[in-house]
Amino acid sequence: MLFDNSYNQLKKPSTGIYKEKGSKFISYAFIVKDKNEINYYLNQVKKKEHGARHFCYAYILNPDKSVIKVNDDGEPSSTAGRPILGQINSNNLTNTLIIVVRYFGGIKLGISGLIRSYKNAAYNSIKNNKIISLEIKEIYTVKYNYNDIDFIMKNIKKYDAKIISQENNINSEITYSISINKADILKKIFLDNHKINVEFIKIIK
Numbered sequence: 433m434l435f436d437n438s439y440n441q442l443k444k445p446s447t448g449i450y451k452e453k454g455s456k457f458i459s460y461a462f463i464v465k466d467k468n469e470i471n472y473y474l475n476q477v478k479k480k481e482h483g484a485r486h487f488c489y490a491y492i493l494n495p496d497k498s499v500i501k502v503n504d505d506g507e508p509s510s511t512a513g514r515p516i517l518g519q520i521n522s523n524n525l526t527n528t529l530i531i532v533v534r535y536f537g538g539i540k541l542g543i544s545g546l547i548r549s550y551k552n553a554a555y556n557s558i559k560n561n562k563i564i565s566l567e568i569k570e571i572y573t574v575k576y577n578y579n580d581i582d583f584i585m586k587n588i589k590k591y592d593a594k595i596i597s598q599e600n601n602i603n604s605e606i607t608y609s610i611s612i613n614k615a616d617i618l619k620k621i622f623l624d625n626h627k628i629n630v631e632f633i634k635i636i637k
Contacts, residue, residue: 437613438567439495439637441527448556450549454537457553458484459516461561464491464529467499477531484533488512488550491529492520495568495637507534507550511543515551523558530554570615571596571633574622575605583625591618609636 441463448459458481462473470491478487486505490513493499502513516530532553541549576584578600588595593610610618612635622628 437611438565439526440524440563440565442525442558443562443564446557446561448553448558448560450553450556452537452545452549453539453541455539455541455549456535456537457549458533458535459553459557460531460533461554461557462529462531463527464493465527466493470529473529474531477533481533483535485536486512486534487531488516488534489529489531490514490517490520490554492517492526495526497526507546508543511546512550515547516554519551519554519558523563525558525563530557566637568612569609569636570612571607571609571636572615572619573605573607573631573633575603575629575631576622577627578602578604580625580627584622584628587618587621593618607633 442461445463446461450457450459460473460477462469464470464473474487474489481487486507488503488505488507490502491500500517502517504510504512512532516532520528520530532550574584581600581604584606588606588608591610591614593608596607596609598606619630622630
């Protein structure tokens with residue numbers, strides 16, 4: 433269930449580095465939309481950083497943040513994936529995967545040291561990026577008699593809908609996109625005019 437008409441995600445892929453007691457933590461942040469992309473980016477990072485000991489990660493998917501996963505990849509439980517996830521949540525991000533690669537420096541860091549290191553590495557990849565806000569929209573096609581064109585256009589403009597395509601003849605139609613929090617209002621206005629038909633097409637995220 434969606435609770436808002438917008439969500440935050442990263443603008444582009446980015447990296448970050450954190451060092452502690454000889455250990456080096458390299459973080460990779462990616463924009464992801466489905467689980468298949470998770471495996472793709474994880475394999476890419478493993479190829480690039482093939483000498484690393486651990487590839488820990490966390491991700492959140494979908495505008496409603498309905499898919500969440502963490503992975504400690506052999507580190508003590510909750511010392512890697514959870515701190516990484518904490519940084520994604522702290523910045524209110526979704527559609528985000530952060531992988532933190534660890535090169536062991538010969539000195540054990542302890543539980544608190546690991547948590548701090550994975551947290552800071554994840555933070556640095558976000559800090560080196562930009563957070564953008566994206567609006568959730570719906571697409572509809574409205575079919576009408578050409579005599580109703582003024583009524584249609586007036587309300588499309590009033591509710592900030594964007595025309596995607598338009599066909600004007602005896603039986604005319606317009607396909608438009610509109611913010612999800614205004615979609616039902618405009619749909620009702622059109623349907624109250626019994627000569628107008630409105631068809632939902634899809635949600636765009």
